[in-house]
Amino acid sequence: MSEAGPPASGPGPESSPEMGPVPGVPPEAAAGLGDLALNGPELPPTPETSTQVFNEALTSNYYALQERISTNPIPTQQELEIGAFVEEIQLQARDAVLLMRQKGYDIGNVLHAGFRGENHDLQGMSLQTPVSYTEEAVLSEHGFVVEDGQLSFRPDNPTDLGEIKGMWDWLANGLSDLGEPAGPSLFGNAVAFREAADNNTLLDHYMPNAVLDPVGTKYVRERDPFADMELFLSPDAVSATRELTFIDQFNSLGDRIANSPTPTDEEWSMGAYREEIEPQVCDAAMLMRQKGYDTGSSGFWGQDHIDQVMDIATPIDDNAKVRLAEHNIEVTNTGVRFTPDNPSNLESVKKTWDLIADILPDLGKHAEPAQSVGADVFRHAMRNSKYTDYMETWVWETGALNGQMQPLTMTLLHEGYSFGDDVYSPARVAEAKFHEMERLAQQEKEERK
Numbered sequence: 001m002s003e004a005g006p007p008a009s010g011p012g013p014e015s016s017p018e019m020g021p022v023p024g025v026p027p028e029a030a031a032g033l034g035d036l037a038l039n040g041p042e043l044p045p046t047p048e049t050s051t052q053v054f055n056e057a058l059t060s061n062y063y064a065l066q067e068r069i070s071t072n073p074i075p076t077q078q079e080l081e082i083g084a085f086v087e088e089i090q091l092q093a094r095d096a097v098l099l100m101r102q103k104g105y106d107i108g109n110v111l112h113a114g115f116r117g118e119n120h121d122l123q124g125m126s127l128q129t130p131v132s133y134t135e136e137a138v139l140s141e142h143g144f145v146v147e148d149g150q151l152s153f154r155p156d157n158p159t160d161l162g163e164i165k166g167m168w169d170w171l172a173n174g175l176s177d178l179g180e181p182a183g184p185s186l187f188g189n190a191v192a193f194r195e196a197a198d199n200n201t202l203l204d205h206y207m208p209n210a211v212l213d214p215v216g217t218k219y220v221r222e223r224d225p226f227a228d229m230e231l232f233l234s235p236d237a238v239s240a241t242r243e244l245t246f247i248d249q250f251n252s253l254g255d256r257i258a259n260s261p262t263p264t265d266e267e268w269s270m271g272a273y274r275e276e277i278e279p280q281v282c283d284a285a286m287l288m289r290q291k292g293y294d295t296g297s298s299g300f301w302g303q304d305h306i307d308q309v310m311d312i313a314t315p316i317d318d319n320a321k322v323r324l325a326e327h328n329i330e331v332t333n334t335g336v337r338f339t340p341d342n343p344s345n346l347e348s349v350k351k352t353w354d355l356i357a358d359i360l361p362d363l364g365k366h367a368e369p370a371q372s373v374g375a376d377v378f379r380h381a382m383r384n385s386k387y388t389d390y391m392e393t394w395v396w397e398t399g400a401l402n403g404q405m406q407p408l409t410m411t412l413l414h415e416g417y418s419f420g421d422d423v424y425s426p427a428r429v430a431e432a433k434f435h436e437m438e439r440l441a442q443q444e445k446e447e448r449k
Contacts, residue, residue, distance in 0.1 A: 053158070064091075065212065068087045082101065082185050096169055096172035105129045108149075122154050124151060238300075238306055253275040283357070308337070377441050380437050396431055402427040
């Protein structure tokens with residue numbers, strides 16, 4: 001990568017990557033994406049605010065997409081691979097997106113390359129392909145941030161699309177060619193696009209009643225980048241499944257606390273709301289406690305989250321160990337553990353957890369109330385109606401307040417949560433609340449002795 005910085009402004013590269021002919025498609029219908037990009041609409045005039053330029057850029061995309069589908073609805077081979085018509089990519093990033101993919105860079109969902117931030121004053125994209133240390137250093141010198149699978153930059157003038165496009169093009173032209181184009185996008189919207197193309201139903205999605213529906217298989221004209229979690233999910237299926245599970249739990253727990261915060265007797269005993277237990281293991285955990293087993297943390301585990309574990313303080317008898325081993329379920333000193341054949345298939349994982357709960361013999365009594373720190377904090381919060389604080393500390397424990405659970409972080413932002421000027425302040429505040437409730441819970445236990 002050249003250390004010369006991006007131009008202050010510029011029309012972009014003189015040419016874009018060319019693609020070969022699409023089998024079975026007339027040449028005029030399979031024009032290269034680079035040609036389509038260069039012959040597309042001109043960049044909108046510079047408006048007064050970055051939000052205005054964001055809206056005007058999407059409006060430009062809308063009319064370009066309408067003309068494209070009306071005159072040439074057959075996707076090119078590269079469009080099938082990215083899972084979108086080229087006119088749907090934000091114009092200032094379009095040439096860069098296509099060139100980076102041609103060079104071998106996996107940039108995730110191409111529809112989300114472009115405007116970012118609450119005020120649309122940032123530019124960014126997913127970047128799942130690592131760049132070299134040297135290239136990252138050069139990028140950093142010129143204002144680009146590469147972090148956690150994302151690349152972003154803050155333009156000097158966020159309303160100048162010419163300048164912004166110049167920075168995108170500088171990035172794409174400077175990155176090394178990895179020697180092989182990136183593979184087909186595997187995001188849900190891209191898969192839906194290809195399926196519709198295979199079934200000859202793209203026009204049904206995009207042009208019902210001969211009028212453009214910009215939703216298509218995925219496109220939303222007034223798209224808020226925070227609204228589509230595909231942008232922030234991990235690229236591997238298991239991690240993405242785990243992240244979606246946390247988002248579902250966040251929504252379920254929020255609804256529960258808002259509408260029915262009083263815990264059941266069983267929840268009081270185990271020291272947590274049912275909604276806090278990962279769904280694939282929830283039924284099994286509840287049954288095990290009814291059978292007399294003192295359960296603890298459970299669900300996804302390990303560096304790649306491919307394992308499933310549960311802490312069980314109650315000893316498991318030898319006969320049960322033998323039966324569990326027949327199903328490749330390991331009994332450890334602290335509980336049980338197994339590696340599913342398909343860790344991202346929660347329905348299949350749930351069947352294994354339910355099998356474990358069925359195999360364990362009934363001990364003839366219910367488990368004793370959980371005595372963990374988390375259970376003590378739960379009971380203290382419930383006794384004192386600290387429902388909001390409890391919800392906040394649950395979110396903190398997921399890592400969403402300090403960048404360790406980005407999809408849930410984006411969910412919080414989409415729902416109006418503000419991190420303020422100090423992005424780490426909410427995590428510190430929530431952690432302080434947790435430890436204060438922990439202290440008060442311990443004090444209450446001592447007073448009851």
